[in-house]
Amino acid sequence: MKLSILLAQYFYQHKQLNLPSIGSFSLDAAVSVPDQNDKNFREFLKYVQFKQQPVAKADDTLIDYIRAHTGKIKPLAESDLESYLADGKLLLNIGKPFHIDGIGSLHKNKLGIYEFIAGEPSLERMEVISEPRETERPAAASNKKKSAFDESYSRIEAHNTRRKSLLIGTLVVIGLAVIVWGGYVLYNNNNGKELSTPPQQVVQDTSLPASDTTAKAPVDSTPVTTASTLPPGSYKFIFETTAKKARALKRHAFLLPLNKDIKLETTDSLTFNISIVLPATPADTIRLKDSLNAWYYGTKPVKVRIEQ
Structure with missing residues (x-):
């Protein structure tokens, strides 16, 4: 049951x-x-x-x-x-x-x-x-x-008849497929490419050349959050760290419409973090990290890291 x-x-x-x-x-x-x-x-x-x-x-x-x-x-x-x-x-x-x-x-x-x-x-x-049993039910109950x-x-199970559960499962599968495909395409398109302008503090995507039409969303200029500035009971989950400003801007512009809480941060204009802050207990962090890694990277090994 x-x-x-x-x-x-x-x-x-x-x-x-x-x-x-x-x-x-x-x-x-x-x-x-x-x-x-x-x-x-x-x-x-x-x-x-x-x-x-x-x-x-x-x-x-x-x-x-x-x-x-x-x-x-x-x-x-x-x-x-x-x-x-x-x-x-x-x-x-x-x-x-x-x-x-x-x-x-x-x-x-x-x-x-x-x-x-x-x-x-x-x-x-x-x-x-009639009374509790100390052993699990026979395998036949799995039907x-x-x-x-x-x-x-x-x-x-593939044939879940409950409409709400089916809708949630469908949305999750579609979302993962879009994210994995989009991340793979963006990674291949931007691998080895750098912006021609010198590194500077990330503010918004207006720093891109006029011909770039892939990054339209503003980039969060919030500095890297330290443990003292995080809300109590919250953790920062860092999806990706990159030294390629072009990739960071385009990746963030792609993810921002999917979740407005995803941030693009830098402290030295040399490395850029794509991250999200979520409320969690210490016991929840591993499960959240695994789930976010599957959302961001698909079946690849765990790369998401936690910063409290």
Whole structure:
């Protein structure tokens, strides 16, 4: 059974769901939960409240609930939940919604605050398990449909019938293909080429010759950020460092329409960094670095580095 379905069923029963690094969902104790097939179920979802607040760890009752309905031992149940939430935070950090079936969707606004929109009810039924099992389910159980955020997290099936998950997966694949292809073309076109003008502080692409039509977006003139100037709880992920000013300008102009937070920086007018600053916990940095490397370089070895 998908982990998101288990979270929804747990929430319906306990009227409280605390998710580490995300926040808390709650229902007033006086609100009764109707049957999922009841025509008033959609009205009931309007009473779901979300509060973005620090949650140190998942409740033991939630972990036990996941164990009881997946047959996994406690460390595996905890690991599945951590991976599910980490993937959700990654979606939020890149501007995508994080869907929790049967509860709703979270969106991250420009101020970094999570906004909650109540969702559609989950009509998938739970299997009744009399008691937790200490071994995992037989391989035959893998025939059930899975989404990108089920407890396996090992792959996404090609025929996912959930429209929102399918849309997200399609956009990610298209985006990666465009970035990898564009990076390869730009790299080959600019390899070994230098601007004829002497190096100077990067301000905007007006320093390019008039005949250059590939770099039209202004370049960020912010100096290289040090640890003391980064927002608390944020890390700088550096995609690429190059001494070729022409490549830096064109590469940044290509990436800027895809994500306005990507910066082009220099401290000495000799080397240029293409980077992005994201909020993250120390435990999230490795996962974020791997995901950003796949977005920027495709299947190449990890080249993205972290500067706190």
